[in-house]
Amino acid sequence: xxxxxxxxxxxxxxxxxxxxxxxxxxxxxxxxxxxxxxxxxxxxxxxxxxxxxxxxxxxxxxxxxxxxxxxxxxxxxxxxxxxxxxxxxxxxxx
Numbered sequence: 001x002x003x004x005x006x007x008x009x010x011x012x013x014x015x016x017x018x019x020x021x022x023x024x025x026x027x028x029x030x031x032x033x034x035x036x037x038x039x040x041x042x043x044x045x046x047x048x049x050x051x052x053x054x055x056x057x058x059x060x061x062x063x064x065x066x067x068x069x070x071x072x073x074x075x076x077x078x079x080x081x082x083x084x085x086x087x088x089x090x091x092x093x094x
Contacts, residue, residue, distance in 0.1 A: 015089025017054065023084045028075040029061075031090070039067050046092040048074065050085030057091065058083075 018024050029048055036042070042063045049057035060083055061074045076082045 011091075011093050013089045013091040015087060015091075017087045020086075023052070023086050024088065025082055025084050026076070026088070027079075027082055028073055030071055030073050032071055033067065033069055036067070036069050039065070042067055042092070045094070046090055049089050049091050050083045051087040051089075052085055054087045057087070057089070058085075 033042075043065055044062060046063040048060045048062075050060050051057040063072075066072070
């Protein structure tokens with residue numbers, strides 16, 4: 001569980017990786033937001049990204065004005081668009 005950051009002045013990220021020679025195929029991303037006092041620190045600054053090497057990332061989607069407390073979703077409707085990467089992360093710049 002991640003707690004609300006006390007310092008919002010720096011770049012930060014949280015992510016996951018699959019073992020070597022494996023990728024994760026995503027059809028949707030679900031994430032839970034709790035105690036949002038202001039969406040401004042997330043909207044248009046936080047991006048979900050994918051990478052195969054862990055150093056150069058591709059933007060997959062950005063948090064937008066639809067962000068709300070509770071469960072949020074992003075879904076790829078077309079299977080051809082579903083990302084296939086070894087590394088995934090939420091990345092934010094202050």
